[in-house]
Amino acid sequence: MSKRERWNALLELLAAEGRLDVEEAAGTLEVSSATIRRDLDELAEQQMLVRTRGGAIAHGVSYELPLRYKSSRRAPEKQRIAAAVADLVGDREVVGLNGGTTTTEVARVLALRFGGGPREDGEAAASAPALTVVTNALNIAAELAVRPQIKTVSTGGVARPTTYELVGPLTSGVLNEVVLDAAVLGVDGVDAQLGVMAHHEDEAGVSRRLAERANRVIVATDSSKLGRRAFARICGLERVDILVTDVNVSAETSAALADAGVKVIAV
Incomplete structure (x- = not known):
């Protein structure tokens, strides 16, 4: 197991758990206690946790993994979901x-x-981008900004350090000024x-x-989020057109979503 893992x-x-014990963590990860202590010390230096005698605790009352550490969870499922979602996007559309x-x-x-690659319609690419993406995610905007055939619109706002999302009135x-x-x-x-x-x-x-602001709404999520509740409501299922998830979605959940008018795509 690598250090990153x-x-x-x-x-x-x-x-x-909200807290870690060195000996328990060493047993769970099947590494030495000394290795765990070094890892916790380094994570504490990055302000990812607070070191305690014999272990560590999370910062504050609530704790959220930064995006860079969540990215490896259910990676194959998310990649399949992403490919299926991309199939639902047409040429020259505006996507949020x-x-x-x-x-x-x-x-x-x-x-x-x-x-x-190059556009088939040659110079038309200069006046009509292949795709327009509107996003409040700094990391997404950064990755797309280097693609000249994709018009990237980044919202203003205050950046949340764990998700790289811009939020707030800006x-x-x-x-309020765009149509998707x-x-x-x-x-x-x-x-x-x-x-x-x-959350x-x-x-x-x-x-x-x-x-x-969208003509159609596509929810992209792995099956672990289905049947779960979070603190803040985005919208009801009547506003969702398609939900793309992985094949581990239960037949009962798929049926309930279909009854609510949501098309379920499991990949």
């Missing part, structure tokens, strides 16, 4: 993307499909009665505005 596992344990690991994968697939100001063909939303929870949700109200507000 150990750090990811330790932060996962910390997110679940919120932040998160799944939408980041979607952006990468879109970059390859729409920002790769973000809403930009979104599709909004692709990564979410933290999907409930048949309550709809789709996020933070400011991020939920941005996702809600993206949905309101």
Whole structure:
């Protein structure tokens, strides 16, 4: 197990339990206690946790893994979901993307499909981009900005350090002025009665505005989020057209979503 993998596992344990014990973590990861102590010391230097006698605790009351450490979770599923979502995006459309690991994968697939080789219509590319992406995610905007055939629109706002998302009134100001063909939303929870949700109200507000400005709404999420609730509601399922998830979605959940009018694509 590499250091990055150990750090990811330790932060996962910390997110679940709120605290870590050196000896227990060493047993779980099957490494020495000395290795765990060194890892915790280095993570503490990066302000990822607070060291205690014999272990560590999370910063503050709540704890959220930064995006760079969440990116390896369920990676194959997210890559398949991203490819399926990209199949739903047409040439020259305007697409809104919120932040998160799944939408980041979607952006990468879109970059390859729409920002790769030369356009067949030659000079038309200069006046009509192959794709326009509107996003409040700094990391997504940075990855797409180098693709000249993709027009990248980044909202203003205040950056959240764990997700790289821009939030607040400045973000809403930009979104109020755009019209989207599709909004692709990564979410933290999907409930048949309550709809789709996020952990933070400011991020939920941005996702809600993206949905309101879009002709169609595509939710991209792995099956672990289905049947779960989160703190802040984005919108009801009546606003969602398609949900793309992995093949581990249960038949019961698929049926409940279909009954709510949502087309479910499992890949």
